Amino acid sequence: MTVANEQSAQTPAIELRAVTKRFGPRAVVDDVTLSIQRGRTTVILGPSGTGKSTLLRLATGLLEPEAGSVHTLGVDVFGAKKHELLRLRRRMGMLFQDNALFGSLSVFDNVAFPLRRVQRTAEPEVRRRVDELLQLVGLPELGDRLPDRLSGGQRKRVALARAMALSPELVLFDEPTSGLDPQTSASIDQLIKDTQTRLGLTFVVITHDIESAGIIADDAGLLLDGKVHLFGPRATVWASQDPRVRAFLERRAG
Amino acid sequence: MIPQVLLPLMLPAFALRATAAILRGPPLKDTVLLVSRVILRSLPVVVIICFFCGAMLTVQAAASLAPFGALRMSGLIVGFGGVREVFPLLAGGALASRTGAEIASQLQAMRVTRQVEALEMMGLDPLVLLVAPRLIACVVAGPVCVFAAMVSGLVGGQVIGQFQLGIDRSAMWATLLSAVGVGDLVVGLIKGVVLGFVVGVVACYEGSIVAEGGARGVGAAANRAVVRGMVLVCLSCLGLSALIYGRFL
Numbered sequence: 227m228t229v230a231n232e233q234s235a236q237t238p239a240i241e242l243r244a245v246t247k248r249f250g251p252r253a254v255v256d257d258v259t260l261s262i263q264r265g266r267t268t269v270i271l272g273p274s275g276t277g278k279s280t281l282l283r284l285a286t287g288l289l290e291p292e293a294g295s296v297h298t299l300g301v302d303v304f305g306a307k308k309h310e311l312l313r314l315r316r317r318m319g320m321l322f323q324d325n326a327l328f329g330s331l332s333v334f335d336n337v338a339f340p341l342r343r344v345q346r347t348a349e350p351e352v353r354r355r356v357d358e359l360l361q362l363v364g365l366p367e368l369g370d371r372l373p374d375r376l377s378g379g380q381r382k383r384v385a386l387a388r389a390m391a392l393s394p395e396l397v398l399f400d401e402p403t404s405g406l407d408p409q410t411s412a413s414i415d416q417l418i419k420d421t422q423t424r425l426g427l428t429f430v431v432i433t434h435d436i437e438s439a440g441i442i443a444d445d446a447g448l449l450l451d452g453k454v455h456l457f458g459p460r461a462t463v464w465a466s467q468d469p470r471v472r473a474f475l476e477r478r479a480g
Numbered sequence: 481m482i483p484q485v486l487l488p489l490m491l492p493a494f495a496l497r498a499t500a501a502i503l504r505g506p507p508l509k510d511t512v513l514l515v516s517r518v519i520l521r522s523l524p525v526v527v528i529i530c531f532f533c534g535a536m537l538t539v540q541a542a543a544s545l546a547p548f549g550a551l552r553m554s555g556l557i558v559g560f561g562g563v564r565e566v567f568p569l570l571a572g573g574a575l576a577s578r579t580g581a582e583i584a585s586q587l588q589a590m591r592v593t594r595q596v597e598a599l600e601m602m603g604l605d606p607l608v609l610l611v612a613p614r615l616i617a618c619v620v621a622g623p624v625c626v627f628a629a630m631v632s633g634l635v636g637g638q639v640i641g642q643f644q645l646g647i648d649r650s651a652m653w654a655t656l657l658s659a660v661g662v663g664d665l666v667v668g669l670i671k672g673v674v675l676g677f678v679v680g681v682v683a684c685y686e687g688s689i690v691a692e693g694g695a696r697g698v699g700a701a702a703n704r705a706v707v708r709g710m711v712l713v714c715l716s717c718l719g720l721s722a723l724i725y726g727r728f729l
Contacts, residue, residue: 322597323594
């Protein structure tokens with residue numbers, strides 16, 4: 227490993243410094259400073275509408291903040307030129323809340339899309355890699371199906387396979403278990419945990435599902451009213467006696 | 481947020497960015513498929529509308545010229561007015577309503593279901609991947625539609641002139657074609673390119689901007705693409721006619 231690579235491996239996966247993002251007069255993300263470490267699964271928890279998804283979009287450069295700086299995988303997201311930002315995004319994968327699968331493409335073609343369009347991979351290699359990814363997410367037989375012929379859990383799995391196609395260093399999950407039944411949610415949690423353990427990648431998961439966070443998180447943060455209320459190792463957050471943390475974790479009306 | 485005063489500049493700015501995206505090499509296979517799709521879907525509408533319009537123009541021309549004993553000259557009006565103005569305008573309108581609405585709703589549906597964000601997250605530029613092929617398709621389809629509109633309109637005039645008004649077949653063709661020169665054909669094709677560009681830019685812009693969410697946003701985008709596309713088609717036709725034919729006045 228070169229010195230530069232070593233230094234880059236030591237920088238946080240995502241670092242936000244005093245970031246504020248407003249929609250109209252309301253600060254959805256309010257002066258947030260946060261550092262997410264590499265090689266771990268970090269879960270950002272919080273009630274709906276507290277800026278969790280906005281945080282992910284800021285980290286990827288899909289949204290621009292009014293104040294503060296964002297560094298992702300060592301790149302200054304809002305100081306980068308457009309081509310640098312596009313190159314940075316190729317080092318990330320993202321699983322969207324609604325999966326964002328291409329409806330007119332089969333499962334196979336959805337997963338193959340980034341390989342064909344971004345990496346211009348040769349077709350035999352595309353076939354090998356897609357088969358491998360569908361195997362990884364437990365859907366080896368469904369390559370020919372269209373996304374609307376799949377269940378919610380199967381769509382999540384396809385979206386994860388597509389997010390992993392370019393062998394990203396960082397994978398972002400926006401509410402991966404939202405809208406799924408408890409059994410399917412548990413299987414997605416297990417898939418996320420197994421995949422992270424096997425590949426050692428950096429996973430950042432945005433969710434309001436406390437049970438899911440308890441299974442997959444190494445680190446956890448609680449976002450309340452656009453601010454990071456508490457951040458640290460999962461055990462520390464879970465053991466916190468802060469009344470607002472307890473109210474959220476015990477699902478009491480705050 | 482973009483200041484309100486800058487909103488009228490958004491469309492020209494988008495047109496520049498979309499044109500620049502064409503130069504960055506949109507995917508060939510998608511572009512070829514879209515070109516054939518746009519032409520195949522727009523042509524039937526263009527042909528039908530212009531056939532009947534050519535027939536109607538002939539009837540009106542005949543009604544005006546018959547009292548002066550000049551019924552046989554009806555084709556001249558269809559030749560001049562139809563080929564130079566009405567048929568290209570109708571072709572542009574048909575392109576806006578058939579293809580513009582489809583492009584805007586398709587892109588807006590991809591935006592609201594976050595498929596566009598998914599492309600951006602793969603490090604791909606939606607302008608190159610989605611907008612440029614659609615714009616090229618409209619620019620190629622424009623002159624094809626205008627040419628088809630001219631032929632279909634003339635045939636409509638010929639059919640009504642020959643079978644309803646009883647004008648001699650060869651005389652009708654002769655008057656229809658006497659009004660149409662090679663220059664008119666070239667101008668028509670240039671108009672087609674401009675109208676295709678206008679329809680494509682408006683449709684892609686309406687499909688790409690952040691609008692209302694969900695199904696309502698998709699419907700509204702399609703609606704705006706048709707309405708604004710048609711208004712700009714009319715303005716473009718007027719501007720081009722004034723520019724090209726105005727100097728002979």
